[in-house]
Amino acid sequence: MRKEPVESLKSMDVQGTGERRPFETFLQGVKDCVPTLLGYWSIGFAAGVVERTAGLSLAEIALLCLLLYAGSA
Numbered sequence: 001m002r003k004e005p006v007e008s009l010k011s012m013d014v015q016g017t018g019e020r021r022p023f024e025t026f027l028q029g030v031k032d033c034v035p036t037l038l039g040y041w042s043i044g045f046a047a048g049v050v051e052r053t054a055g056l057s058l059a060e061i062a063l064l065c066l067l068l069y070a071g072s073a
Contacts, residue, residue: 044065051061 048061051064056064
């Protein structure tokens with residue numbers, strides 16, 4: 001019993017061989033990441049506004065971004 005491939009994979013299939021084209025696979029990955037990137041961008045923007053309002057310089061904000069890793073905690 002053979003199952004049909006997922007619809008998004010059909011467009012990446014090279015002549016029915018099951019082989020994916022690298023650029024199409026990459027492009028699909030980029031499309032899949034857009035919602036996550038928008039979420040991170042909004043959190044980063046809010047953090048920048050708060051840091052700037054707190055009176056930090058741009059150098060201090062950049063250092064915080066580079067050195068502090070708190071994840072989504």
